[in-house]
Amino acid sequence: GNSVTxxxxxxxxxxxxxxxxxxxxxxxxxxxxxxYVQYPGEGLQLLLKATKAxxxxxxxxxxxxxxxxxxxxxxxxxxxxVSDSAVYFCALSGGFGTxxxxxxxxxxxxxxxx
Amino acid sequence: NAGxxxxxxxxxxxxxxxxxxxxAQDMNHExxxxxRQDPGMGLRLIHYSVGAGITDQGEVxxxxxxxxxxxEDFPLRLLSAAPSQTSVYFCATKRGETQYFGPGTRLLxx
Numbered sequence: 001g002n003s004v005t006x007x008x009x010x011x012x013x014x015x016x017x018x019x020x021x022x023x024x025x026x027x028x029x030x031x032x033x034x035x036y037v038q039y040p041g042e043g044l045q046l047l048l049k050a051t052k053a054x055x056x057x058x059x060x061x062x063x064x065x066x067x068x069x070x071x072x073x074x075x076x077x078x079x080x081x082v083s084d085s086a087v088y089f090c091a092l093s094g095g096f097g098t099x100x101x102x103x104x105x106x107x108x109x110x111x112x113x114x
Numbered sequence: 115n116a117g118x119x120x121x122x123x124x125x126x127x128x129x130x131x132x133x134x135x136x137x138a139q140d141m142n143h144e145x146x147x148x149x150r151q152d153p154g155m156g157l158r159l160i161h162y163s164v165g166a167g168i169t170d171q172g173e174v175x176x177x178x179x180x181x182x183x184x185x186e187d188f189p190l191r192l193l194s195a196a197p198s199q200t201s202v203y204f205c206a207t208k209r210g211e212t213q214y215f216g217p218g219t220r221l222l223x224x
């Protein structure tokens with residue numbers, strides 16, 4: 001079936017540290033991959049996406065590259081800020097058998113301390 | 115534009131009570147869905163709709179009903195609340211491959 005696995009949190013980093021949140025997926029066909037972010041007390045917002053192998057999604061200094069050979073879509077940022085503190089969700093959609101559904105990972109909580 | 119709105123923001127129910135969580139959108143998106151968010155479980159799809167008059171089950175539909183009489187509204191009904199339904203509920207629309215989430219309803223069932 002289709003599924004997304006992402007690294008367990010919580011993650012605590014100092015400001016300006018490098019961030020990596022790992023995400024791997026299981027799917028058949030050619031899904032699109034997403035990172036969503038949830039700030040405290042809010043709903044999820046799309047952070048970035050990639051629709052085919054080797055595509056790189058980027059937004060607000062965050063990047064993730066669609067690696068079909070390793071079925072991964074790791075989220076990275078070179079220098080995190082306190083305002084990046086949030087929960088990050090990896091998701092996929094559009095592979096064979098997914099229909100209209102999205103499949104989300106369990107979320108990784110990030111806290112950035114000054 | 116308000117986007118996706120949900121009411122109420124917070125609700126406490128007793129076991130066996132029924133209630134309706136409201137979701138409305140002003141973006142004219144055909145696709146709408148309901149998720150529940152539980153610690154360590156991520157988001158799980160409850161029901162979704164691809165247009166007015168059309169609904170379908172997601173991953174965890176038991177105990178919930180939906181209907182879609184208009185493009186704008188997609189209410190979620192709990193028929194007989196159980197403590198296992200304590201969760202945060204998110205409504206979302208979709209255009210293309212991008213989903214737009216409401217702010218959520220936090221439900222506590224005692």
